[in-house]
Amino acid sequence: MPPGVERPWPVLDQMSSYQLDHLQYLETESIHIMREVAAEFERPTILFSGGKDSICLLRLAEKAFRPSDIPMPFLNVDTGHHFPELNEFRDRRAVELGGKLIVRKVEDAIASGIAVPNPGEVSRNRLQIPTLLAAIDEFQFDCAIGGARRDEEKARAKERFFSFRDSFGQWDPRNQRPEIWNVYNARVNPGENMRVFPLSNWTEMDIWEYIKREKLEVPTIYFSHKRQAVRRGGQWLPVTDIVPPKEKEEVREMVVRVRTIGDIISTGLVESPANTVDDIIAEIAAARVTERGSRADDKASEAAMEDRKKQGYF
Amino acid sequence: MSVHPVEILRFNTCGSVDDGKSTLIGRLLYDSKNLMEDQIEALERSADITGGGQINLANLTDGLRAEREQGITIDVAYRYFATPRRKFIVADTPGHVQYTRNMVTGASTANMSVVLVDARLGVIEQTRRHSYLAALLGIPHVVFAVNKMDLVDWREERFREIRDDIEAFLPKLGVLKDVKFIPISALNGDNVVEPSPQTPWYQGPTLLGHLETVHIASDWDLTAFRMPVQWVNRPNNPKDHSLHDFRGLSGQVARGLVKTGDSVMVLPAGIKTTVKEIWTYDGVVQEAFAPQSVTIRLQDDLDVSRGDMIVGLENLPGMSSELRAHVCWMNSRPLQKGKKYFLKHAAQTVQAVVTNLDNRMNIQTFEPEAEPAELVMNSIGEIRIRTAKPLIYDGYATNRLTGSFILIEQGSNQTVGAGMLLPPTEPVKPEYQDFAI
Numbered sequence: 001m002p003p004g005v006e007r008p009w010p011v012l013d014q015m016s017s018y019q020l021d022h023l024q025y026l027e028t029e030s031i032h033i034m035r036e037v038a039a040e041f042e043r044p045t046i047l048f049s050g051g052k053d054s055i056c057l058l059r060l061a062e063k064a065f066r067p068s069d070i071p072m073p074f075l076n077v078d079t080g081h082h083f084p085e086l087n088e089f090r091d092r093r094a095v096e097l098g099g100k101l102i103v104r105k106v107e108d109a110i111a112s113g114i115a116v117p118n119p120g121e122v123s124r125n126r127l128q129i130p131t132l133l134a135a136i137d138e139f140q141f142d143c144a145i146g147g148a149r150r151d152e153e154k155a156r157a158k159e160r161f162f163s164f165r166d167s168f169g170q171w172d173p174r175n176q177r178p179e180i181w182n183v184y185n186a187r188v189n190p191g192e193n194m195r196v197f198p199l200s201n202w203t204e205m206d207i208w209e210y211i212k213r214e215k216l217e218v219p220t221i222y223f224s225h226k227r228q229a230v231r232r233g234g235q236w237l238p239v240t241d242i243v244p245p246k247e248k249e250e251v252r253e254m255v256v257r258v259r260t261i262g263d264i265i266s267t268g269l270v271e272s273p274a275n276t277v278d279d280i281i282a283e284i285a286a287a288r289v290t291e292r293g294s295r296a297d298d299k300a301s302e303a304a305m306e307d308r309k310k311q312g313y314f
Numbered sequence: 315m316s317v318h319p320v321e322i323l324r325f326n327t328c329g330s331v332d333d334g335k336s337t338l339i340g341r342l343l344y345d346s347k348n349l350m351e352d353q354i355e356a357l358e359r360s361a362d363i364t365g366g367g368q369i370n371l372a373n374l375t376d377g378l379r380a381e382r383e384q385g386i387t388i389d390v391a392y393r394y395f396a397t398p399r400r401k402f403i404v405a406d407t408p409g410h411v412q413y414t415r416n417m418v419t420g421a422s423t424a425n426m427s428v429v430l431v432d433a434r435l436g437v438i439e440q441t442r443r444h445s446y447l448a449a450l451l452g453i454p455h456v457v458f459a460v461n462k463m464d465l466v467d468w469r470e471e472r473f474r475e476i477r478d479d480i481e482a483f484l485p486k487l488g489v490l491k492d493v494k495f496i497p498i499s500a501l502n503g504d505n506v507v508e509p510s511p512q513t514p515w516y517q518g519p520t521l522l523g524h525l526e527t528v529h530i531a532s533d534w535d536l537t538a539f540r541m542p543v544q545w546v547n548r549p550n551n552p553k554d555h556s557l558h559d560f561r562g563l564s565g566q567v568a569r570g571l572v573k574t575g576d577s578v579m580v581l582p583a584g585i586k587t588t589v590k591e592i593w594t595y596d597g598v599v600q601e602a603f604a605p606q607s608v609t610i611r612l613q614d615d616l617d618v619s620r621g622d623m624i625v626g627l628e629n630l631p632g633m634s635s636e637l638r639a640h641v642c643w644m645n646s647r648p649l650q651k652g653k654k655y656f657l658k659h660a661a662q663t664v665q666a667v668v669t670n671l672d673n674r675m676n677i678q679t680f681e682p683e684a685e686p687a688e689l690v691m692n693s694i695g696e697i698r699i700r701t702a703k704p705l706i707y708d709g710y711a712t713n714r715l716t717g718s719f720i721l722i723e724q725g726s727n728q729t730v731g732a733g734m735l736l737p738p739t740e741p742v743k744p745e746y747q748d749f750a751i
Contacts, residue, residue: 018534018571020606022321180718183719185727
């Protein structure tokens with residue numbers, strides 16, 4: 001959002017009563033996609049982390065399927081490096097929605113040899129991939145709905161709503177199915193599967209405006225709080241036992257919030273006094289860096305996300 | 315702070331290789347201050363590595379490593395930006411001949427197409443192809459952005475010449491309703507966001523000004539009601555006893571509007587009934603219109619399933635298993651007479667066989683060539699299809715969502731064709747008019 005733009009935005013007087021505003025437009029598109037998934041796949045699942053995008057995803061699922069139950073379980077890959085606040089929220093929200101939550105742990109995948117860490121590899125980012133693929137295999141899921149958005153990252157910008165994965169779970173950007181109108185090709189052969197991204201057209205701002213409109217609860221770490229932070233790789237990261245601060249590293253107690261949630265060891269903290277959703281919306285409107293600017297896992301190389309997606313990352 | 319009603323405008327950019335599409339989008343983002351510091355930093359980083367120090371705005375949209383290395387755009391990339399007046403979804407669609415399928419993909423959901431023309435080259439085959447596709451796909455608004463005007467010294471005559479050339483062939487395309495021409499330089503930003511001092515002879519809006527103000531409220535057709543049934547909503551063992559008999563038909567309104575109490579018809583059964591309730595998560599509503607997603611409850615307990623369509627009684631759709639359509643072919647294995655495909659239309663997928671290839675469009679002359687042997691990738695022609703079950707449909711020119719289909723190759727499951735139905739010869743004539751128990 002450009003700086004200096006004042007909110008609230010002007011009301012367009014030419015808008016007729018039969019016109020949807022931007023959130024209603026995005027919402028109906030996403031609901032349509034969710035219902036296509038329910039109708040076309042035998043064993044779909046929704047990836048639910050407790051993060052802001054997947055919170056919206058579950059509200060859209062409610063909008064698509066109520067008064068029936070949401071006709072698919074929720075799946076989360078727990079890296080073991082999650083923020084505890086996030087897991088608490090995830091479990092509670094799943095119960096509130098009456099949904100079945102399946103959690104598969106990277107820890108267990110390492111123990112059983114499904115995921116093999118490189119010597120000295122601390123990050124669980126890469127190890128999520130085999131863990132997810134094993135879960136898809138275990139439950140024979142033919143479709144996984146994810147909360148990825150195209151505005152997050154350049155490789156995501158090329159993703160389809162219905163993103164085909166071969167029997168190795170791989171994405172082939174050069175061989176994507178053309179996606180025309182709102183007619184989605186959901187056909188897969190046994191062993192292959194589909195990743196579906198109903199939030200593809202949503203931006204970070206849309207997500208927060210929707211959270212506001214829908215009065216959705218989000219984990220407390222999105223709001224301003226005090227936390228011990230360590231300066232590392234040009235960012236402030238939470239102090240943890242997983243990677244304790246070294247002697248020469250600067251440690252500080254700060255008033256921060258998270259803008260995007262990854263693992264606790266790689267999620268950059270932003271100094272912020274934002275206590276409410278309105279504060280966050282105002283903060284994003286004035287922001288000068290993108291959301292993923294605070295994610296160390298994307299900075300590895302210009303093609304970091306592209307490489308992970310090809311291997312089966314969500 | 316109140317939540318503001320603000321519209322979304324979707325547009326796609328098309329043009330030939332090197333016409334400057336990616337640069338134009340980069341310019342729109344940059345000049346409208348929608349770029350963030352880390353994006354600018356990343357641009358500067360790659361400028362140091364590959365660009366000899368000069369920032370390349372095209373790097374913003376050329377997202378994949380292969381593209382950056384080859385300096386081309388290989389797939390549709392979507393971008394998002396906003397101004398105080400509107401939100402924009404941009405499909406950046408490649409200009410290569412072999413990637414016409416991507417333009418069709420990017421343009422199929424667009425309110426507007428921005429066709430780039432290189433001022434030095436003028437109208438080339440790609441310009442004609444993209445104009446033709448924009449017309450065929452029924453894009454409501456088209457802008458020809460005559461780019462690189464700086465390289466022709468901002469000469470008004472050159473701009474007029476190109477405009478005249480385009481206007482000379484536009485009538486052959488038929489259905490383009492709203493066409494504009496804007497002289498720009500994407501590289502330098504002239505007439506993109508800010509009016510250019512180089513074009514005192516041009517009185518029209520800048521490209522962004524046009525994007526912000528073009529009237530799109532009437533792009534949806536509200537004249538006749540259509541809702542394909544996507545999903546039957548029937549709660550299993552609901553805790554709430556009032557839901558025991560709940561049976562809703564969920565779908566997205568594809569055309570028109572419907573009100574509680576309206577008489578409607580369920581097709582293909584041809585049974586008339588009444589709308590008892592329009593249910594949404596946020597509560598019961600009195601009316602629903604395109605493209606809202608709702609759940610409709612009917613007065614009578616009918617056997618309705620996915621693929622059926624609920625329609626208003628006026629302006630009935632066509633219903634037939636013998637269809638004629640324009641098809642844009644998207645696969646390296648050509649379309650041939652006698653081949654079988656899956657055809658997905660609205661919420662139903664049926665088997666289909668191509669019974670004839672009537673013609674293939676010559677993009678140079680805009681003349682159809684009769685009875686081609688096959689349609690190869692990126693060609694467009696008129697075909698006849700027979701489906702295993704009848705489709706309930708409108709002509710594509712009347713309504714995009716009930717007039718379009720895709721063809722899926724059996725086995726590989728690839729999406730191989732995009733179809734646009736010709737209008738039905740007659741509306742459906744149901745045998746059984748009224749529901750009777």
